[in-house]
Amino acid sequence: MSRDATPPAPPGLREAKKQETRQLISDVATDLFLSQGFEQTTIAEIAAAARVAKKTVTNYFPRKEDLALDHQDTFVASLAATVSGRQAGESVLTALRRAFADAAAAADPVAGFSGPGFAHMIADSPTLSARLRELHDLREAALAAALADTTGTPRGDITPRTAAALLGAVHRTLFQRIQELTLAGQDNAGISATVIAEADRAFGLLESSLADYASVGTAGSPPRAVTRPDREPKKP
Known part of the structure; x- marks a missing residue:
């Protein structure tokens, strides 16, 4: 040299x-x-x-x-990361509900806060709209895998896949709601207040089926899967 x-x-x-x-x-x-x-x-x-x-x-x-869509990797992993990092004694539903409220309060772009220019760009582009739907699907699949792992259930099992579909649908709907309000001209503070209240109602619809799903127990305790009442045959 x-x-x-x-x-x-x-x-x-x-x-x-x-x-x-x-x-x-x-x-x-x-x-x-x-x-x-x-x-x-x-x-x-x-x-x-x-x-x-x-x-x-x-x-x-x-x-x-x-x-x-430069936040796409974080977006896809976001729900699964919340499940993996939830607190002891906290169910998946509670953790995701809390995480969304925090994200909405912070006007997090991953939750859907993008500003009017960006929201219009996505709405006006069939390519971006289609890709965003794909990312929602990928996020749901990642959540299903995390739910299967945390409950010790095979990844192809119907229970974690169904739970992920229900939880993913709420997040998808709230994301779309944020975009709608952005396109309508509302500012982030107003959008946050609206979707936090609406999220409480939306997640509330899942309480009867997922309130105790995959709760993290105390140290050394395995996660709890879906709890169902015993079904004994009715006596005549």
């Missing part, structure tokens, strides 16, 4: 540079999507605006939708 050769950058610097480039591309793409629409914006335009090669864009974001 000659004295004039530039030594390779430390791994930390290389990773930081990658993150900077990724964020730059994401920010540029978002600005273009908001100004001219998702469907109308091309990868070539994004690359030109970010001053990078088109291949660089696709290396960081294999799908065009990934440029717009």
Whole structure:
């Protein structure tokens, strides 16, 4: 190696540079999507605006939708993470109910708070709308797997899948509600107040079936699955 050769950058610097480039591309793409629409914006335009090669864009974001929905990994894992991290003695329903209220109070983008421009962009794009439905499905599947694991049930069993479908439906409906209120022009504070009250009613519909489902017991106690009353034959 000659004295004039530039030594390779430390791994930390290389990773930081990658993150900077990724964020730059994401920010540029978002600005273009908001100004001219998702469907109308091309990868070539994004690359030109970010001053990078088109291949660089696709290396960081294999799908065009990934440029717009940059919280998708966190979104998909969110419900399962709440289940895995819930408190001792807390049922899945209680944990998810609490987590949603916290997210709504904080106007968390993962819960659906995106701002009017972003909400319009998704509503106006068939591609993004379809991808968002896929992400809801993936989140429900991740929740079903977490429920199966926490109750010691096979992942293909109908019980965790049904519980995940019910809980996922409430979250999907609340997400859509936040988007509706955003498109209607309400601010985040007003939306939060509305959906927290509505979430209480929505989750309340599941209490009769899931109130004690997969509750975390005390140390050394296994989680409880669905509790049902004993069914003895009626005496004549």
